[in-house]
């Protein structure tokens with residue numbers, strides 16, 4: 001069994017990205033799935049001074065330990081003003097101080113969604129450009145536009161988008177099964 005982390009890049013209690021990440025990860029076969037919620041990690045706002053004066057926060061170490069155990073990551077990024085949410089960037093910055101290969105050279109299914117027509121494509125492209133330098137083997141990529149039209153009752157309902165997503169999930173499944 002492969003250990004897979006599903007993560008929404010958001011701290012919204014009703015995060016649509018968490019919903020998409022959980023939905024996509026739930027399609028995988030023969031995996032132990034851990035759903036991480038950034039709300040469950042009380043990370044201070046990154047500061048070089050905190051790191052120097054207080055060391056690595058225990059909550060950062062706890063999140064890092066979860067990443068250590070993963071054989072792959074299903075991530076859906078929320079987009080705030082064309083970029084990562086502050087919460088995701090903060091967690092990512094802390095993690096990168098322990099291990100620059102945040103994604104551990106493991107397969108990543110990289111996604112984004114938003115209520116708008118671009119579906120978080122801007123942050124998705126930023127991450128797709130950057131994550132490989134941080135140890136991500138991007139095995140699949142998918143943006144779900146107009147979330148509330150295309151995702152209902154915890155599933156993607158639009159046919160072409162669903163087929164595209166399932167093709168990306170299949171690529172990710174093959175990568176973790178290698």
Ligand SMILES: Cc1cc2nc3c(=O)[nH]c(=O)nc-3n(C[C@H](O)[C@H](O)[C@H](O)COP(=O)(O)O)c2cc1C
Nearest residue numbers: 010012015016017078079080081082114115116120
């Ligand atoms: C401060 C802020 C900035 C936002 N900027 C964008 C944006 O640049 N592009 C976009 O598609 N949606 C934007 N949105 C809308 C988010 O996509 C929407 O809130 C979505 O639900 C966020 O994902 P989440 O539910 O997983 O947190 C923004 C929302 C907020 C609160």
